[in-house]
Amino acid sequence: MNIMPKGYIALVLHAHLPFVRHPEYDSFLEENWLFEAITDAYIPIVNVFDRLTDDDVDFRVTLSISPTLICMLRDELLISRYIKHLDSLIKLASLEVERTAGVNDVNSLAVMYHKKYQQVRHVFCEKYECDILSAFKKFQDIGKIEIITACATHGYLPLMDQHYPAIRAQVKTAVDTYEEVFGRLPKGIWLPECGYHSGFDKTLKEFGIKYFFAETHGVLSGTPSPEYGVYSPYLCASEVAVFARDIESSKAVWSAQEGYPGDYRYREYYRDIGFDLDYDYIKPFINDCGKRVNTGIKYHKITGKTEHKDIYKRKEALEAAEEHATHFISGRIKQIEKLSLSMDRTPIITAPYDAELFGHWWFEGPEWLEILIRKTQLSKDTIGMITPGEYIERYDHLPVSTPAMSSWGYRGYNEVWLDGSNDWIYRHLHKMSELMIEAARGYENPTEYERRTLNQMARELMLAQSSDWAFIMKTGTFTEYASRRTREHISTFLTLHDGLCRGDINMEILKDSEDRHNLFENINYKVYA
Amino acid sequence: MNVNTEFSIPSGYGDNKIVLMVRDPWTLFAYWEVNKTIEVEAIDSIHRKGMVVSKTLLRLCDVTESDFGEEKEFIRDFELKTWTEDWYVHDIASGRKWMAAVGVLCTTGEFFEFVRSNIVETPLCVKNRFDCGSSSFGSAGYMSSIIK
Numbered sequence: 150m151n152i153m154p155k156g157y158i159a160l161v162l163h164a165h166l167p168f169v170r171h172p173e174y175d176s177f178l179e180e181n182w183l184f185e186a187i188t189d190a191y192i193p194i195v196n197v198f199d200r201l202t203d204d205d206v207d208f209r210v211t212l213s214i215s216p217t218l219i220c221m222l223r224d225e226l227l228i229s230r231y232i233k234h235l236d237s238l239i240k241l242a243s244l245e246v247e248r249t250a251g252v253n254d255v256n257s258l259a260v261m262y263h264k265k266y267q268q269v270r271h272v273f274c275e276k277y278e279c280d281i282l283s284a285f286k287k288f289q290d291i292g293k294i295e296i297i298t299a300c301a302t303h304g305y306l307p308l309m310d311q312h313y314p315a316i317r318a319q320v321k322t323a324v325d326t327y328e329e330v331f332g333r334l335p336k337g338i339w340l341p342e343c344g345y346h347s348g349f350d351k352t353l354k355e356f357g358i359k360y361f362f363a364e365t366h367g368v369l370s371g372t373p374s375p376e377y378g379v380y381s382p383y384l385c386a387s388e389v390a391v392f393a394r395d396i397e398s399s400k401a402v403w404s405a406q407e408g409y410p411g412d413y414r415y416r417e418y419y420r421d422i423g424f425d426l427d428y429d430y431i432k433p434f435i436n437d438c439g440k441r442v443n444t445g446i447k448y449h450k451i452t453g454k455t456e457h458k459d460i461y462k463r464k465e466a467l468e469a470a471e472e473h474a475t476h477f478i479s480g481r482i483k484q485i486e487k488l489s490l491s492m493d494r495t496p497i498i499t500a501p502y503d504a505e506l507f508g509h510w511w512f513e514g515p516e517w518l519e520i521l522i523r524k525t526q527l528s529k530d531t532i533g534m535i536t537p538g539e540y541i542e543r544y545d546h547l548p549v550s551t552p553a554m555s556s557w558g559y560r561g562y563n564e565v566w567l568d569g570s571n572d573w574i575y576r577h578l579h580k581m582s583e584l585m586i587e588a589a590r591g592y593e594n595p596t597e598y599e600r601r602t603l604n605q606m607a608r609e610l611m612l613a614q615s616s617d618w619a620f621i622m623k624t625g626t627f628t629e630y631a632s633r634r635t636r637e638h639i640s641t642f643l644t645l646h647d648g649l650c651r652g653d654i655n656m657e658i659l660k661d662s663e664d665r666h667n668l669f670e671n672i673n674y675k676v677y678a
Numbered sequence: 679m680n681v682n683t684e685f686s687i688p689s690g691y692g693d694n695k696i697v698l699m700v701r702d703p704w705t706l707f708a709y710w711e712v713n714k715t716i717e718v719e720a721i722d723s724i725h726r727k728g729m730v731v732s733k734t735l736l737r738l739c740d741v742t743e744s745d746f747g748e749e750k751e752f753i754r755d756f757e758l759k760t761w762t763e764d765w766y767v768h769d770i771a772s773g774r775k776w777m778a779a780v781g782v783l784c785t786t787g788e789f790f791e792f793v794r795s796n797i798v799e800t801p802l803c804v805k806n807r808f809d810c811g812s813s814s815f816g817s818a819g820y821m822s823s824i825i826k
Contacts, residue, residue, distance in 0.1 A: 308699060311796065370802065554700065554801040562702035562801070572764060575699065576709050580691050633684065640685035 154533035156380075156485030156496040157540065158525070159392065160518075161362065163339050164191065164504035165215035165303055167617035167634075168668055172226055176437045179630055183221050184234045185445060187281065189509035192269045195277070195284045197519045198293060208293055208522045209534040212285060212504065213339035215299040216326040217615070219282060220668035223330070228279050235273070239266045241434040241444060245422070254460045255448050261463060262446050286331055295536035297337035298327040301669065304614035305566045307346040307554060308575060312582035314589075317352055318676040319611065322669055324356045329671065336538035337361060339501075341616045342566070343394065343557040350385040350551070360390040360537045362501055367555025368393035375550040380488050380496040382541060383550035390541050391552055397484060398500035401477055409473040410511035413451045414465045417458050418510055420449040447512075470513040474520035482531050497540055571622040574613075577639045581610045582677075584646050589677035602649050602659055603674035606642050608666050613638035638666075690763075696780055698795040703772030703803040708736060709764040710780050712792045720790055721782065729784040734758045736765050737789060741797055742775040755783070773802030 166186055171177035201208050221227050242263035249256040277284045288294040300306065301322035309315050320338070327335045337360045338353060345363045353361060365379055368391060375383055379393035402408050409415075423435055423444040435442050449458035450466065481498055488496040507514030525534055541547065558565035567575070585606055592599055613635055621631035641662050648654040696710035724731060736756040743751065756765060758780070770776070776798055781791040 311697060560702060563700065564702055564705075567699060567701045567707055572707060572709070576691075576697070576711070577687060579697060580693075636685040636687050639687045643687070 152529050152533075154485075154495075154529060155489040155531050156498065157533045157535040158398075158481050158498045158500060159209075159211060159535055159537055159540065160522075161211040161213070161339075161499065161501035161537075162194070162504040162507070163213045163215075163299070163501060164218055165213075165299060165339075165341075166218050166221065166505070167615045168217040168221060168302065168612060168666070170221065170224060170227055170665065170667070172665060176230070178436045178438065178440070178442065179627070180227065180230060181234070181436075181442065183218075183227060184231050185443075185509060186505050187222075187231060187273065188235065188238070188266070188269050188445060189512075190505045190507050190515075191281055192272050193508040193515035194504060194518070195272065195281065196268075197515050197522075198284075198288045200519065201522060202288065202291065202293060206523060206526060207534075208525075209295070209536050209539065210293070210522075211295045211297060211337070211536045211538075213297045213299050213337075214282070214285065215303050215339075215341075216301045216323045217303060217668060219326055219330055222282050223280075224667070232270075232274065232279075235266060235270050237434055238445060239263065239270065242266050242446060245446060254462070258448050258461060258463070259446070282330055289331065295336065295538050296327075296331060297339060298323045298335040299339040300341050301326070302611040302615045303341040303617060304611065305341050305344050305556075305563075305616035305619065306349055307344045307556065307563050308566055309578070309582070309614065310346055310348075311579050312586060313352075314586050314677045315582040315610070315614070316349065317355070318607065319614070320352050320356055320358075321676050322611065322672060324358070325671065326669060343367070343501075343555065344563070344566075344616075345391075345552055345556070346554045347551060350387040350389040350391070353389045354387040358389060359541060360392060362499065362537075363391050363393055363552045364555040364557045364561060365394050365396050365399075366561050367552040368550070370553035370555070371550035372553070373550055376548055377492055377494065377496070380492065380498065381494060382497070382537065382547055383552075384547045385549075385551040390537070390547055391550075392497070392499045392537050393552075394501055394557065395484075395498045398477070398481060398498055399502075401473075401480065402500075402502055402506070409469075409477075409517065410506070410514070411451065412469045412473070413453050414462070414469040415451050416447055416461050416466060416512035417449040417451045418447065418512075420447055420458050422446045422448070466513050467516055470517040471520055474517050474524055477517075477521055478524045478528065478532070482528055485532055494544065497535065497537075499537070565623050566616055566619040568623060570625070570628075571619040574619060574622075574635055577635075578610075578614055581613065581639065581642050584642075585610050585674075585677045588646065588649065589674050592674075598654050598656070598659070599649060600674070601663065602645050602654050604672050605659060605662050605666070606645050606649075607672055607674045607677060608669060609638045609642040609645070609662065611669075612666055613642065641666075694793050696778060696793045696795040698776060698778050698798050700798050700800055701766070703800045704768065704770055706738070706767045706770060706776060706778070706798065706800070707764065708767070708778050708795060710736075710793060710795075711763065712780055717792055720792055724782070724784060724790055729786055729788065731782045732785045733783050735781060735783050735789065736767075737779045737781065737791075738767055738770070739777050739779070740771075740774050741777045744775075770800065772800045775799045 169179045245259040246263050249259045289296045300319040304319045334357050338358050340361050343364045382390040382392045421443040423442050450461040452458045618631040618635045621627050690711045693711045694713035694716050699707045701707050738754045740751040740753045778795040779791040780793050783789050
């Protein structure tokens with residue numbers, strides 16, 4: 150007999166990276182973002198799901214995978230480059246095992262990395278045949294995870310609302326990409342940066358999406374006032390449900406001061422042998438440009454707020470992960486015990502995190518996740534795991550409230566993506582949307598070249614809209630790349646548009662941009678009409 | 679690589695428009711482009727009426743009580759220097775509807791619009807600005823975790 154718990158937790162992992170693919174170079178530094186995420190986060194998360202499944206653990210996790218990430222994970226060039234990257238990493242780890250022989254503490258870590266990378270290669274290449282999405286699909290098909298989508302290129306919708314078709318195109322392209330890969334429609338969507346503005350839910354409804362997530366204060370400021378706070382989903386006017394991020398469970402992980410990942414026993418992210426070791430030794434394993442970069446091999450623990458860092462001790466780090474998982478689950482149980490006394494419906498705690506946090510920045514994150522899920526099973530009468538999709542299917546008659554404009558960015562609105570560092574992009578993005586809509590409406594029966602041009606214009610527009618570029622410009626790291634990418638997509642779009650209007654399409658530019666920005670193979674420019 | 683020259687993008691599109699955007703409940707951002715022909719014609723027309731242009735302004739109006747932005751409750755003017763094409767307006771009220779215009783103010787006090795913006799609504803925030811938004815944890819963390 151199924152035990153009905155007093156409340157639920159919905160763990161949500163959001164996996165996203167911007168589309169970075171540079172076939173015009175033999176290797177490209179920013180492609181490492183994907184390679185590091187696969188090695189450090191995605192494969193370890195797959196391993197967690199596999200172990201839980203093998204042990205017959207009844208778990209539920211919601212995983213959003215952005216369409217740009219989906220396209221990169223299916224791209225042959227990036228996959229072949231990833232394997233090359235991984236082989237280089239295995240070689241480096243092997244050298245490290247030799248180099249550190251006799252230094253017991255460090256050598257055991259070198260051995261750990263060597264084993265880890267070999268295991269990652271086995272899982273990626275052999276077990277899942279270079280198709281990591283098939284792993285996630287497998288877990289979805291057996292009912293353990295619910296995969297949802299995000300906007301096509303992670304466009305930040307609240308600053309796009311000058312042109313409704315641009316928002317519609319971000320959502321429809323996302324839904325189409327999802328359906329191609331997972332063979333069904335997504336139940337939910339991750340609105341990039343939790344960016345919501347009144348009325349977006351109507352667009353989601355148009356494409357069959359049942360729910361999305363919003364930031365805590367956006368829901369708490371909703372209309373009418375949300376009677377269950379953030380512990381129930383609400384139906385917006387469109388009848389699409391919104392789930393609010395729970396502050397307490399977010400703070401436990403995200404807070405710079407109190408968050409688990411800052412514990413002194415965990416691995417220090419900022420001490421990497423790519424920077425620590427002799428340049429001539431490390432040079433073959435860093436970028437072709439010769440710039441020192443993180444390799445992923447790190448031997449120190451956080452230690453404390455000091456320059457000196459002690460050697461990482463795996464055993465004590467795993468003890469910390471156990472402690473933190475216990476602390477997290479006991480906190481959620483306390484919340485549910487309290488809420489169940491005052492609520493006349495089953496409370497749900499929505500806890501979303503970036504998937505790349507787990508294993509990449511927070512090295513022990515996957516272990517924390519696994520321990521947490523296993524511990525949840527021990528308190529099934531109090532806390533159950535659920536996906537938002539399951540919750541809204543199980544509990545009808547949801548209360549009604551539509552959230553206010555909000556995001557999960559700094560100070561809760563649009564400030565991160567609209568400030569002095571990045572505001573120059575919007576006059577171009579809006580103009581591109583305007584021209585795209587006009588062109589989509591103007592070409593009912595295009596020639597083959599016109600159709601290809603219009604479709605590529607749509608890709609260039611969406612790529613320029615990625616929230617990542619504005620975010621990077623704001624944070625001040627990799628700004629040159631973000632600025633270059635934005636300018637590149639604007640320039641290519643305008644060149645293609647100009648050729649289209651003049652009836653003189655530059656085939657060289659069209660072919661080149663199709664080759665380099667090859668995402669959304671089946672896009673139809675009519676989505677902008 | 680030189681990001682400024684590798685991909686050329688226009689400084690303007692020859693449009694006559696102003697776009698108003700909401701940054702947060704208390705801050706708006708406006709960018710605009712005034713078509714030179716329209717500007718010259720408008721100023722000629724002002725001169726023909728015997729009036730003298732005093733300064734170029736960004737005028738922000740509270741149009742909360744108006745359905746079509748016609749009945750404007752005047753709020754604030756900002757004098758614009760040559761080449762200024764965008765502006766942040768700080769310390770406005772949350773939960774109000776706003777419209778902006780770029781134009782010139784004559785010595786008589788009359789304002790002539792070159793271009794008028796869309797209407798936007800700032801979200802209502804009942805707390806003060808430091809309490810109202812999200813806390814600083816979890817802000818766009820995915821890229822932070824990758825690019826740090």
